[in-house]
Amino acid sequence: MSESDGPGLSLGQQYAATMPSARVHGVGDMRVDQVPVPEVGPRDVLVRISATGVCGSDLGYVAAGGLGGGAPLIEPLPIGHEFAGIVEKVGEQVSGIRPGQRCAVNPDAGLIGGGGPAGAFAPFILIPDARAGADICPIPDSLPLEKAALAEPLSVGLHGVNIGRVQPGDKVVILGAGPIGLCTIICLRRRGVEDILVADLSDARLERARQLGAAVMVNPSREPLVEAVGKAHGTGERFGMPYVGSDVIIDAAGAQPPLAELLDVAKFRARIVIVALHKKPMPINLWKMMANEFSISGSIATDREDEFNECLQMLASGDIDVDPLISHRVEFAQLDEAFRIAADTDASAKVIVTFPQTA
Known part of the structure; x- marks a missing residue:
């Protein structure tokens, strides 16, 4: 498959060369920094993020000033690992994945939002060496993207x-x-x-x-x-x-x-x-x-490709009502508020951060 942009416009025309990304800089210090929009290599996929859940791990990383365990934070830590979106751009050597495809992303391989170079509290994320069904997991049109983010x-x-x-x-x-x-x-x-x-x-x-x-x-x-x-x-x-x-x-x-x-x-x-x-x-x-x-x-839940896809199938089937799990939806522009709500254990369950979608 040849490298392809989103519908009708080049990447440069669709958005600027930088984007906001939430990163931990120290104890209690989460900032939304401007970082370069990732460049897509021949085996990579760029995903436009639609929804990202706030996890207790994210709150813990902010509170600890990093991954915890006493390891010093050498550089800012990108966070966010429960997410779904739409494939924006596909490298020429990637097979089985196409621009415009709706998907949830299994964060395991790249340690997304957990020590790797990318986090999902950002409008775009690069999935290196992307594999269809293992990292990029297609979802049907009937499954809302905010619910697909619950697969993680x-x-x-x-x-x-x-x-x-x-x-x-x-x-x-x-x-x-x-x-x-x-x-x-x-x-x-x-x-x-x-x-x-x-x-x-x-x-x-x-x-x-x-x-x-x-x-x-x-x-x-x-x-x-x-x-x-x-x-x-x-x-x-x-x-x-x-x-x-x-x-x-x-x-x-x-x-x-x-x-x-x-x-x-x-x-x-x-x-x-x-x-x-x-x-x-x-x-x-x-x-x-x-x-x-x-x-x-x-039970730390790594190497869970089969379980991740099973959960997506469960969500797509609609057999189990998961609506009570989502307590709040907060726009990315109000990320601090999303984290404040998620930290209130009486008031919240799963807080979903949403991103504006453009053609």
């Missing part, structure tokens, strides 16, 4: 579900009803799981969990967590130790106390999946882990 967080939830080997008849606990917890509910319901208990300290978030299909909502500030889980999933005793009947526990909260409570009563061969980011080490009773043969697995 949904695939995080789906990866955790797969790590936990969840089956339709399982009894599942989700700790945390933030965006990833809510995405996990959607993926569980898609798999046919009905017995889902969600715990969170925010009643507003629990209401979103109910709307998305959770069966039991628990606010541990009002009701003891272990008691509530035992009431919903049953209880028993093994080696003189009490347990609750949950088959799978998915931690999407990153708070030690509730996780520790449930580890203390995990049943024989329960599967525990850690999706959340824990900022501090926590002790684990290895005797109980040995005696009850429960497993603890991490």
Whole structure:
């Protein structure tokens, strides 16, 4: 395929040589800088971004002044990795992708918005060495681009579900009803799981969990967590130790106390999946882990091409209502406001940043 511009106009005629891009410069310091519009090489694709979701990771990068972990920030860090848009320009050696194609982009290969050279809080993004269906994932006209941007967080939830080997008849606990917890509910319901208990300290978030299909909502500030889980999933005793009947526990909260409570009563061969980011080490009773043969697995959701495309297919099918997941839509010109809203866990779920579309 030969290199091609968008309809009727050259790139230079359609927009200036620079564009705004959100980048982290230090602790609490996010700026919208002017950067060059990327040049398209023979194996690259330029995407005009339509919608980008604000992720908790984005908030964390701003708060930490970088990727975290103590690594110093050598140069500004572009952020934004949950996005969808329209193919603007295609390199001459790229096959299976054409200008004007609507798509969601899997950010894994280029570490987009997570340490790589590009982020999706910008009008355009370059996808190097672009592969159809792996990086650039076409979507049907019937799927709104803002919903296609949900494929990334949904695939995080789906990866955790797969790590936990969840089956339709399982009894599942989700700790945390933030965006990833809510995405996990959607993926569980898609798999046919009905017995889902969600715990969170925010009643507003629990209401979103109910709307998305959770069966039991628990606010541990009002009701003891272990008691509530035992009431919903049953209880028993093994080696003189009490347990609750949950088959799978998915931690999407990153708070030690509730996780520790449930580890203390995990049943024989329960599967525990850690999706959340824990900022501090926590002790684990290895005797109980040995005696009850429960497993603890991490889930970081990389190398998830199949899961990303499965989530796009789910979104396109319309079988699961994801509308309660999107709480706000904010224009890119008001990016600071979008981040302020996303940081308010009671008021928001998934905040979508939208970009003006031109012919």
